[in-house]
Amino acid sequence: MEEVKAERVGIMGGTFDPIHYGHLVAAETAREAFSLDKIIFVPAGIPYFKEKTTPARHRYLMTLLAIMSNPYFEISRVDLDRGGVTYTVDTLTDLKKGLPSETKMYFITGADAILEIQNWKSPGEVLSMAEFIAATRPGYSLENLSRALGPLAAEFQERIHILEMPPMGISSTEVRQRLAKGRSVRYLLPETVITYIHNEGLYGTSQAR
Numbered sequence: 035m036e037e038v039k040a041e042r043v044g045i046m047g048g049t050f051d052p053i054h055y056g057h058l059v060a061a062e063t064a065r066e067a068f069s070l071d072k073i074i075f076v077p078a079g080i081p082y083f084k085e086k087t088t089p090a091r092h093r094y095l096m097t098l099l100a101i102m103s104n105p106y107f108e109i110s111r112v113d114l115d116r117g118g119v120t121y122t123v124d125t126l127t128d129l130k131k132g133l134p135s136e137t138k139m140y141f142i143t144g145a146d147a148i149l150e151i152q153n154w155k156s157p158g159e160v161l162s163m164a165e166f167i168a169a170t171r172p173g174y175s176l177e178n179l180s181r182a183l184g185p186l187a188a189e190f191q192e193r194i195h196i197l198e199m200p201p202m203g204i205s206s207t208e209v210r211q212r213l214a215k216g217r218s219v220r221y222l223l224p225e226t227v228i229t230y231i232h233n234e235g236l237y238g239t240s241q242a243r
């Protein structure tokens with residue numbers, strides 16, 4: 035009987051407020067670098083420790099618009115549908131239920147977020163369920179990673195991989211600030227997402243562009 039190859043699935047967790055080309059390039063770069071079969075984008079419900087974010091339904095729809103042209107990209111509502119604060123241990127547990135048991139999961143997120151992992155809920159369980167891909171901005175140094183991992187370093191450091199991103203330097207914060215000031219965000223995020231933002235009047239925009 036032919037052996038079935040275990041799927042390698044990237045899990046792209048983030049607030050995506052809003053999603054931009056930096057996120058999309060990170061996902062595509064990770065897909066190639068780690069031979070991933072697909073990437074599932076998972077917009078956080080209520081992100082941990084963030085006071086004010088755009089309602090989850092908008093962040094979900096903007097993410098959907100941004101990924102739909104890539105056949106390797108999917109989106110999941112697990113963090114929205116569970117409700118409450120999003121903890122990655124719950125994200126991975128829920129996603130695992132819908133995947134074949136032999137699937138290898140790779141959680142892709144920003145390096146800054148991973149530096150805080152020791153303070154996440156059940157970090158050992160999280161790092162056992164998925165390997166981590168830390169997307170770094172140009173010039174970012176992850177020398178601090180083993181210090182940040184603390185007692186988890188010995189067991190789990192090998193399960194965290196650093197992925198250098200092409201130098202784009204886009205951030206959601208900058209996109210939000212530009213929108214609020216009425217400045218152009220063209221070429222920082224997909225046109226479909228920009229249109230959605232203006233139609234919904236998000237980030238202090240009005241319909242006039």
Ligand code: NAP
Pocket residue numbers: 046047048049050051056057060078081082120121122123142143144145146147153154155169204205206207
């Ligand atoms: P964040 O702290 O807002 O982001 C930290 C940095 O990473 C920012 O520079 C951000 O850039 C970047 N980033 C975020 N998601 C990324 C992605 N998927 N790919 C590349 N860069 C990314 O992080 P967050 O968005 O709130 O959380 C990231 C993920 O970690 C989420 O899935 C969240 O649920 C999880 N998390 C879990 C816990 C927990 O379990 N307790 C705690 C914190 C975070 P932009 O601002 O441009 O996006």
